[in-house]
Amino acid sequence: MRGRVWKFGANVDTDQIIPAEYLVTGDARELAKHVFEKARPGFAEKVRKGDILVADENFGCGSSREHAPRALIGAGISCVVAKSFARIFFRNAINIGLPVVECDVSAEDGDELEIDFEKGVIRNLTTNKSYVFKPLPEFLLNLLNSGGLVEYTKKRLSIYE
Amino acid sequence: MLFPLRQIFLMGAVNLLAMTIAEKILARAAGKDNVEPGEIVEAEVDYVMLNDVTGLPAFEVFEKFGVEPIKEKVVLIQDHYVPNKDVASAEQAKAMRLFARKYGIENYYEVGVSGICHQVMIEDGFAAPGRLIIGADSHTCSYGALGAFSTGVGSTEAASAMALGSLWFRVPETMKLVVDGEPGRYVMGKDIILHIIGDIGVDGALYKSMEFYGKAIEDMSLADRISMANMAIEAGGKAGIFPPDEKVFSYLEGRVKGSYTPVYADENAEYIETLEYNAADIPPTVAKPYLPSNVAPAAELGDVAIDQAYLGSCTNGRIEDLRIAAEIMRDRKVHENVRMIVVPASKKVYEQAIEEGLVKVFLEANAYVSGPTCGACLGGYMGVLAKGERCISSTNRNFVGRMGHKDSEVYLANPAVVAASALKGRITDPRELS
Numbered sequence: 398m399r400g401r402v403w404k405f406g407a408n409v410d411t412d413q414i415i416p417a418e419y420l421v422t423g424d425a426r427e428l429a430k431h432v433f434e435k436a437r438p439g440f441a442e443k444v445r446k447g448d449i450l451v452a453d454e455n456f457g458c459g460s461s462r463e464h465a466p467r468a469l470i471g472a473g474i475s476c477v478v479a480k481s482f483a484r485i486f487f488r489n490a491i492n493i494g495l496p497v498v499e500c501d502v503s504a505e506d507g508d509e510l511e512i513d514f515e516k517g518v519i520r521n522l523t524t525n526k527s528y529v530f531k532p533l534p535e536f537l538l539n540l541l542n543s544g545g546l547v548e549y550t551k552k553r554l555s556i557y558e
Numbered sequence: 559m560l561f562p563l564r565q566i567f568l569m570g571a572v573n574l575l576a577m578t579i580a581e582k583i584l585a586r587a588a589g590k591d592n593v594e595p596g597e598i599v600e601a602e603v604d605y606v607m608l609n610d611v612t613g614l615p616a617f618e619v620f621e622k623f624g625v626e627p628i629k630e631k632v633v634l635i636q637d638h639y640v641p642n643k644d645v646a647s648a649e650q651a652k653a654m655r656l657f658a659r660k661y662g663i664e665n666y667y668e669v670g671v672s673g674i675c676h677q678v679m680i681e682d683g684f685a686a687p688g689r690l691i692i693g694a695d696s697h698t699c700s701y702g703a704l705g706a707f708s709t710g711v712g713s714t715e716a717a718s719a720m721a722l723g724s725l726w727f728r729v730p731e732t733m734k735l736v737v738d739g740e741p742g743r744y745v746m747g748k749d750i751i752l753h754i755i756g757d758i759g760v761d762g763a764l765y766k767s768m769e770f771y772g773k774a775i776e777d778m779s780l781a782d783r784i785s786m787a788n789m790a791i792e793a794g795g796k797a798g799i800f801p802p803d804e805k806v807f808s809y810l811e812g813r814v815k816g817s818y819t820p821v822y823a824d825e826n827a828e829y830i831e832t833l834e835y836n837a838a839d840i841p842p843t844v845a846k847p848y849l850p851s852n853v854a855p856a857a858e859l860g861d862v863a864i865d866q867a868y869l870g871s872c873t874n875g876r877i878e879d880l881r882i883a884a885e886i887m888r889d890r891k892v893h894e895n896v897r898m899i900v901v902p903a904s905k906k907v908y909e910q911a912i913e914e915g916l917v918k919v920f921l922e923a924n925a926y927v928s929g930p931t932c933g934a935c936l937g938g939y940m941g942v943l944a945k946g947e948r949c950i951s952s953t954n955r956n957f958v959g960r961m962g963h964k965d966s967e968v969y970l971a972n973p974a975v976v977a978a979s980a981l982k983g984r985i986t987d988p989r990e991l992s
Binding site: 408410412413416417418420421422423435436454455458459460461462463464466467481483484485488489492493534536537540545546547549550551553554 | 611622646647649694695714715722760764794796957958959960
């Protein structure tokens with residue numbers, strides 16, 4: 398996976414990702430119109446499909462709103478790389494199929510990143526530096542690869558029948 | 559041969575793993591004898607709670623499964639944007655209403671009966687010691703005050719749990735927080751948790767369960783424990799758990815649904831970290847914008863003028879909170895430059911506040927009193943801030959734009975500080991008034 402970087406700092410909260418006044422729909426594309434509207438005005442217009450978010454600690458802290466990862470998916474974000482994630486955001490992202498990588502990466506707005514999920518390596522193609530990350534535990538990788546929690550749940554329900 | 563430190567041997571025969579409260583509850587719910595931090599388990603939940611904001615996306619996902627929900631586990635509570643703030647929120651509230659009717663969900667709370675979801679979950683006896691409860695709202699961790707393991711989840715996982723009755727959990731490491739000493743006048747659970755978050759940071763308990771012990775905790779009212787458990791998430795915590803005691807058991811008498819089994823940590827349980835605090839060292843505390851960890855003593859803020867004072871929310875909208883604010887505001891008036899908004903956390907709190915004459919005190923002080931809603935706390939409605947405005951608030955978050963315009967400011971504080979500040983027109987330590 399390759400993408401262009403948007404760099405954020407620490408403690409990016411879900412109110413920044415999608416302000417609460419827009420929590421009147423669950424639709425990813427509709428939510429994407431307001432993504433980072435207060436924290437980084439103009440983001441929604443400039444973001445391109447495949448772009449990657451890079452952030453510092455505790456990305457996605459605050460509310461449990463799944464609208465946050467949905468808004469990022471709707472905006473075309475292909476992956477979020479952060480030093481650490483708030484736990485509900487982390488769960489939500491995996492459950493709905495947005496890849497998240499816990500890794501300390503040096504990158505600036507506009508850098509080009511290449512992520513190899515299987516090898517656990519991120520390359521910043523702009524600075525030509527590489528970073529290693531620990532892949533997700535097997536259970537979570539399976540969850541992500543099987544299409545998220547919806548598909549997992551369907552599979553579980555069919556076993557019961 | 560080396561065994562993990564946490565493994566202890568009893569009588570040389572059976573080996574048992576000493577466990578924390580979180581570990582014990584997850585082990586029980588996963589049908590296992592023991593679990594260890596880092597392990598991923600599939601555990602049976604006792605209840606799944608949804609509100610009108612997180613409900614709609616969950617219901618849409620749920621319909622993909624083509625099954626009936628496990629009805630008795632589902633609790634649906636209208637609270638965020640009800641009474642409906644606009645057409646879109648009306649549609650969300652309607653979606654919840656229709657879902658409840660379609661599947662015959664008995665635990666459905668309509669406007670006029672309901673309140674802020676976490677207060678309702680506690681008041682109506684869903685929350686109880688030893689239970690595993692998930693809610694599609696981050697402040698679901700509040701029920702740890704009663705010795706439950708409760709935590710916030712997303713809408714898709716709530717939908718999955720409505721279908722399966724279970725969900726995956728990573729067993730968290732547990733931090734032990736010991737608070738001893740006597741808190742001073744007007745120092746509440748809110749001040750203690752703000753102080754702790756100020757100390758460890760907004761990710762100081764990331765992915766972890768926080769367990770609270772010590773004399774100040776034992777002496778503390780259940781209401782104050784709820785304020786503290788409520789804000790575990792503001793330190794990144796997965797849960798904030800208090801060992802249940804007589805105060806919890808007597809509160810639950812006549813209100814708890816079904817039976818429950820209190821769970822306590824083993825003596826040798828292993829904690830990733832132990833932190834000690836003295837309540838006597840903690841003054842009425844305020845969290846300045848834009849993080850709950852940005853704390854300072856209320857008395858040391860200097861002249862910080864306010865436009866709005868907000869008393870309410872799942873953190874501090876209980877009868878105990880209204881009482882202390884009313885005590886300060888009795889026979890006084892809200893400052894002419896301030897709007898004060900009082901929102902009891904539930905219908906029951908509202909009724910009791912009327913019976914005790916507290917609503918009259920607020921009205922006579924020129925405060926605005928409304929029925930329960932989450933509205934203003936998250937910048938939805940019923941108290942949204944304009945550009946450049948400042949609010950002292952008994953809520954839990956002060957992020958950029960949390961209560962309105964991105965250039966507005968929220969200062970978090972306990973109800974006594976909110977009341978004193980409303981009277982003075984600037985952020986005020988209530989001890990200054992007495």
